[in-house]
Amino acid sequence: DIQLTQSPSFLSASVGDRVTITCRASQGISSYLAWYQQKPGKAPKLLIYAASTLQSGVPSRFSGSGSGTEFTLTISSLQPEDFATYYCQQLNSYPPTFGQGTKLEIK
Amino acid sequence: EVQLVESGGGLVQPGGSLRLSCAASGFTFSSYAMHWVRQAPGKGLEYVSAISSNGGSTYYANSVKGRFTISRDNSKNTLYLQMGSLRAEDMAVYYCAREAVGANGADYWGQGTLVTVSS
Numbered sequence: 001d002i003q004l005t006q007s008p009s010f011l012s013a014s015v016g017d018r019v020t021i022t023c024r025a026s027q028g029i030s031s032y033l034a035w036y037q038q039k040p041g042k043a044p045k046l047l048i049y050a051a052s053t054l055q056s057g058v059p060s061r062f063s064g065s066g067s068g069t070e071f072t073l074t075i076s077s078l079q080p081e082d083f084a085t086y087y088c089q090q091l092n093s094y095p096p097t098f099g100q101g102t103k104l105e106i107k
Numbered sequence: 108e109v110q111l112v113e114s115g116g117g118l119v120q121p122g123g124s125l126r127l128s129c130a131a132s133g134f135t136f137s138s139y140a141m142h143w144v145r146q147a148p149g150k151g152l153e154y155v156s157a158i159s160s161n162g163g164s165t166y167y168a169n170s171v172k173g174r175f176t177i178s179r180d181n182s183k184n185t186l187y188l189q190m191g192s193l194r195a196e197d198m199a200v201y202y203c204a205r206e207a208v209g210a211n212g213a214d215y216w217g218q219g220t221l222v223t224v225s226s
Contacts, residue, residue: 034212034213036152038152042218043204043217043218043219044144044216046214049207049211087151089152089212091211091212094166095154095169098152100151101151
């Protein structure tokens with residue numbers, strides 16, 4: 001199985017900050033990567049697919065980049081509603097594994 | 108509006124069985140692959156199972172292979188997960204999710220149903 005490692009696992013930031021979360025794959029996955037946002041007690045929400053394509057309705061302050069084994073999710077200017085846990089998922093091969101998550105908290 | 112509504116969760120004893128359902132509406136259910144993903148309390152997301160649009164292909168995580176069975180009834184717009192030989196480590200919120208076009212992740216998720224395994 002392909003392992004995904006997210007860093008950091010916890011991130012403390014302020015409204016207006018620019019933040020970056022990294023997801024590293026144990027082997028190359030081309031651009032077959034998605035990012036999700038999950039708030040407490042809610043289902044995950046798809047933010048980005050194909051590493052850099054914004055899902056319809058997702059604010060443009062979210063962006064994704066990378067290919068191969070290293071990927072990033074960037075939020076350009078944090079808004080109060082962005083404080084949540086973020087997961088990456090590889091879609092290159094089964095099982096479509098998830099990273100362990102990055103919890104973004106308010107500083 | 109796309110909706111996925113899970114049901115069937117509850118308390119079950121170790122070794123017991125449970126069937127989860129996911130009722131779909133607002134889209135052509137028979138055109139989409141579907142997935143089950145679970146989340147243990149306070150933990151991350153874990154992939155469980157998948158089924159192709161016509162039900163002809165299925166996938167299971169090693170952790171549930173041989174104990175869980177995924178199926179679908181396209182005439183009823185419903186996805187199922189039959190769970191057997193349940194263990195404490197199967198306790199989680201179970202989400203059904205629709206696979207996005209082009210296998211680009213899961214674009215719609217249900218609200219989840221909690222399975223508690225305890226004696």
